[in-house]
Amino acid sequence: GESVGLHLPTLSVQEGDNSIINCAYSNSASDYFIWYKQESGKGPQFIIDIRSNMDKRQGQRVTVLLNKTVKHLSLQIAATQPGDSAVYFCAEAGAGFQKLVFGTGTRLLVSP
Amino acid sequence: DSGVTQTPKHLITATGQRVTLRCSPRSGDLSVYWYQQSLDQGLQFLIQYYNGEERAKGNILERFSAQQFPDLHSELNLSSLELGDSALYFCASSVAGEKDTQYFGPGTRLTVL
Numbered sequence: 001g002e003s004v005g006l007h008l009p010t011l012s013v014q015e016g017d018n019s020i021i022n023c024a025y026s027n028s029a030s031d032y033f034i035w036y037k038q039e040s041g042k043g044p045q046f047i048i049d050i051r052s053n054m055d056k057r058q059g060q061r062v063t064v065l066l067n068k069t070v071k072h073l074s075l076q077i078a079a080t081q082p083g084d085s086a087v088y089f090c091a092e093a094g095a096g097f098q099k100l101v102f103g104t105g106t107r108l109l110v111s112p
Numbered sequence: 113d114s115g116v117t118q119t120p121k122h123l124i125t126a127t128g129q130r131v132t133l134r135c136s137p138r139s140g141d142l143s144v145y146w147y148q149q150s151l152d153q154g155l156q157f158l159i160q161y162y163n164g165e166e167r168a169k170g171n172i173l174e175r176f177s178a179q180q181f182p183d184l185h186s187e188l189n190l191s192s193l194e195l196g197d198s199a200l201y202f203c204a205s206s207v208a209g210e211k212d213t214q215y216f217g218p219g220t221r222l223t224v225l
Contacts, residue, residue, distance in 0.1 A: 032211050043114065043202050043216035044155070051211070089155065093211065099168050100145075100214065102155035 010107040019077040021106045023090035028071060030092035034100065035064060035075045039086045047075070047088075077108075085110045115139065116205050116217035124223045130191040133220045137184055137205030143167070144186040145206070145214060146178055150199040161186055162208070190222070198224045 013019050025033070031052035036044035050057045050064045050073075057064050063076040073090050087107050091100040115138035125131055137144050146158040148171075157170035161180035172178075175193075180186045190197060200219045206212035 034213070036216075043116075043204075043218050045114070046213050046215060049213060091155075099157045099160065099170055100147075100155075101157070104154050 010109060012109045012111065013080050015080060015082060015110055015112050017080050019075075019080045019084070019108060019110075021075045021077075021088050021090075021108065023073040023075075023103050025071050025073060025090070025092050025103075027092060027094060027101070028068075030094050030101075032093040033064070033066060033073050034091045034093075035062075035073075036089045036091060036102075037084075037086045038089065038105070044089060080108075080110050082110045082112055084108060114215040114217060116203060116215055118201075118203050118217040118220050120220060121218065122221050122223075124225065125193060126225055127193055127195060129193050129224075130189065131193065131222065133188040133190070133201050133203075133222075135186045135188070135203030135205075135217060137186070137203075138215055141205035141207055141215075142184065143206045143208060143212070144180055144184070145204040146172075146186070146188050147202045147204065147216075148199050149202060149219070150196075153199075155202070158188070193224045195224050198222055 034049040035047040038044045048059045048064050061078045065074045087105040089105045091102045117136045119134045142163045145160045149155045158172040160168040164180050175191050178188045202219045204214040204216045206214045
């Protein structure tokens with residue numbers, strides 16, 4: 001079945017470092033990808049999205065890269081801060097409607 | 113704060129019971145989505161409504177049903193509850209239904225004893 005593969009590792013970084021969180025997706029028909037951040041006890045919070053006709057998109061301190069050839073998505077966070085500590089999910093959507101398929105998440109721990 | 117509200121925040125009930133979870137979308141959003149988040153299944157899409165009509169179905173059990181009312185709020189009904197239904201249930205909303213950003217509510221934590 002379709003899946004967004006994101007094994008749940010924990011990424012530990014120091015404050016001020018750049019963080020890179022990776023995600024592999026399996027559905028080559030997916031054309032919309034999103035990164036969400038989920039803090040403990042809260043709902044997923046939209047960070048940034050990218051459509052399949054792009055390979056890079058930048059936001060405030062975040063960059064998403066999409067490599068459709070190898071079906072890989074990454075989230076780069078610049079100058080990581082303790083407030084960035086959370087679980088990060090990638091999600092994909094195919095054509096037609098917005099059923100989001102979520103990966104399993106990566107926990108980011110930022111130490112001061 | 114995403115602008116999506118969900119009630120109740122916590123719900124504790126017994127097996128076999130029925131509960132109703134409520135969601136109010138962001139002002140102006142026509143689409144509502146329901147997701148279940150459990151430890152072993154992650155975030156799973158359940159169902160989507162757009163302007164009162166069912167638009168898409170995911171991994172929703174027959175014991176579960178949902179509806180979206182004329183004022184666009186939505187309810188998720190869970191019946192004949194089982195221990196395995198214990199999870200976080202999230203509602204999300206978007207402006208329309210085609211590739212619009214989904215904004216999530218704070219969730220309802222359901223515990224079935």
